[in-house]
Amino acid sequence: MSTVPRARHRQLSLDDLGTPLAEADLVVVDLETTGTSASSDAITEIGAVHVRGGEVIGEFQTFVDPRRPIPAYIAALTGISDTTVRGAPAIDTVLPMFLDFARGAALVAHNARFDLSFLTASAARIDLEWPSPTVLDTLRLARLAFGRDEVRDHRLGTLAAHVSATTTPDHRALSDARATVDVLHAIIERLSARGVSTLEDLASAHRKVSAVQMRQKHLADSVPSGPGVYQFVDEHRAVLYVGTSRDLRTRVRTYFTAAETRRKVLDMLPRAREIRTITCATATEAAVRELRVIAAEQPPANRHGLRPEKATWLRLGAGREGLRGARLARGEDDGSAQIGPLRSRHDVEALRGLLHDAVMGRATTFEGTDRARPDAAHHERLRRAMIEDPTEVLDHVVGRLRTLAGLGRYEDAEALRGRVQTYLDAARRAGRLRALARVGILVAARPAPAPAPMRPGWELLAVRGGRFAGASVVAAGADPVAVARALAATSTGEAELVTPLCQGYHQEAEILHGWLAGQDVRIVLSDGSWAQPARARFDTEALQRRYRAAAS
Structure with missing residues (x-):
């Protein structure tokens, strides 16, 4: 059986739509998990195979510490136990590595809804932007390619045996991904006879063009x-x-x-x-x-990004102004502080209550003229909890969670856990924006991919006060420093538009931060200090560490 798609031998015209299958990058992925619910279970192993034109380009495999016990029946099925994943990296380390491995490729999985639900849920939990790649489901495609007169069902094991796959699936991520590769190539071989020749054709084989x-x-x-x-x-x-x-x-x-x-x-x-x-x-x-x-x-068919100037922040005013919602971020040199932007204006009261309870005690109130205003000591503690260290808030939350759990009030405990997650997300987001906004000019470089046998060059990005100031690609062997200086010199106009915490362009700043936080990024020149905010401080893991410490 040939594993090379027939589209490889087809002369494409300018009128062809989409990416020829022989040129498409496909990453076949499989997960092992602690259960079947993406909202309450976790990934224990990721295995993936990168293929192009029927050839394997690379493989990715790692165990993942799910930070929770693995049920005995899952361990018996997969062979992955608590001992297996002990010492393995957590998902916040593994998922960015996997997305880097799969960058620019379509994702393929057998019963893709399951794998994608865990990947996207994990990305949301660690505040990682999901790239929304094209997704191919070999289960769905197999139902088109192989009728019930050929196979008794469309499970991966059945299909792998039917197409004489070189790897037998065994409920381990990489083995199952390898078997899925052979199934995928057999599906392409079968469907190419029906006119499927591009990645887009394959992704929509069960639909019709309007x-x-x-x-x-x-x-x-x-x-x-x-x-x-x-x-x-x-x-x-x-x-x-x-x-x-x-x-x-x-x-x-x-x-x-x-x-x-x-x-x-x-x-x-x-x-x-x-x-x-x-x-x-x-x-x-x-x-x-x-x-x-x-x-x-303001295009009518777009929703995201229509009004970047609209945002909601939780602000601690200077002096004794206390906590309140705000539409604009302001400078913090006067002793004020803010976190956000928040996902919703409805988060303001919940977060204000959480911080007041943690720092000033539950006897404080926000109603009417009795709204509690912090004294100097409480003000400093609130500011520290918003900008520097969440420990006081987390310790308070841990105590409340343990009390609620002991009383069997699990719904209240889950609501509290949701509030503290919102707080951590908002503080971490503000930390990123604060760090970027403080840098006058920053030009960084990372290797730019190049097709073999060409040597990779450099991709340069210039950021001024958290705003995009320019980009360029430098060929291999050229001097990136000269280009960096040119980018810095031609972007001075952006300085007039810089605002505290990137107010009005925070979505843009998040994109730039994601680039700067990537692997192999090097600073070429900067005016002002730049350092990645310490993510571990305002992270879900911090809450889990405090909870485990309290239990011990």
């Missing part, structure tokens, strides 16, 4: 390749929808395939008359430009 998509697909003809921003424009030249991609041509063409099912997009397409593009040096620049265009144009 008449509107067929009629409008010519709009993608002039879209260039490379990173950038695209805008769907109507007959009055009003912007309907804005998006971004590492490859504009490939991404825009997917809007005219059956893989596109979003109602807001399908409703927008009939009104589109043109697709404008802004080419960018890097994908990071494109992501920032997208936010800025959305904020300026």
Whole structure:
């Protein structure tokens, strides 16, 4: 059986839509977990195989410490016990490594809903942005490729035996991922005879292209390749929808395939008359430009990023002003402090109550004119809990959790745990924004990928006060320092727009921080000190450590 997709031998024309399967990067992933619920169970092992054109490019495997006991029946099924994962890295270490391994690739899994639910839930818990890759489900695809007259069911073990997979699945992540690779190639071999030739074809094999998509697909003809921003424009030249991609041509063409099912997009397409593009040096620049265009144009089909100036903060005022909600972040040199932006304005009262209870005692109140105002000592403790150290709050919460659990009030305990998670998220987010906003100019570099046998060059990013100030890609052998100096010199206008805690552009600053927090990033030049905030202080793990310490 050949494992090379037939699309490899097909001459593609300029009218073909999507990424040819022979050129598509696919990462086949499998997880082992402590149970079946993504909300209450945890990952114990990740195994993944990167394939392209039928060839294995690389593999990824690691155990994960779930920070909870592994049930005996799970240990018997997988062979992964508490002893196995002891000393293994936690998910907040493993997941960024896996996403780096899978960057730019489509994810493939057997019964993908299960694996993706755990991956996305884990990303949300550690405040890690999920990249939303194309997802292929070999279970769903196998039902199209192999009828019940061929296989008795579509379980991975059954399919692996049917296609003579080189690896037998055994409920271990890497073995199951390897077996899924062989099943995937057999599916591609079967479906290619039905006209499936691109990644988008495969992702939407069970759907049909609408008449509107067929009629409008010519709009993608002039879209260039490379990173950038695209805008769907109507007959009055009003912007309907804005998006971004590492490859504009490939991404825009997917809007005219059956893989596109979003109602807001399908409703927008009939009104589109043109697709404008802004080419960018890097994908990071494109992501920032997208936010800025959305904020300026207010396209009706977009939701995220429409009003970056709108935010809600929890502010501790200077002197005895106390805690209150605020719409604008301000400087903190006067002794004030703020955390956020919060997910919702409804979080203000919950967090204010949590901090007051922890620092000033539960007898304090917020009602009417009796609202408690902190004295100087309490003010300093509140400020420390918001900016420097959550220990006092966490110790208070641990005591309350243990009391509630002892009384059997588990719903109240879960509500309290949710409040402290919101507090930790908001403090950690503010710490990132605070650190970025304080740096006058920062130019950093990381290796830029290059196809073999070319040597990788450098991708440069300039940040001024937390705002995007420029980006460039430097070829291998060239001097990145000269380019860094040019970026710094040509971005001085951004300094006039810098605000405390990146107020009004915090979404942009989060993108930049994610880049700076990546692997192999090196500082080329800076004006002002830059240091990553200590994540471990305001992290769920900090609460768990305090809880374990109290128990012992």
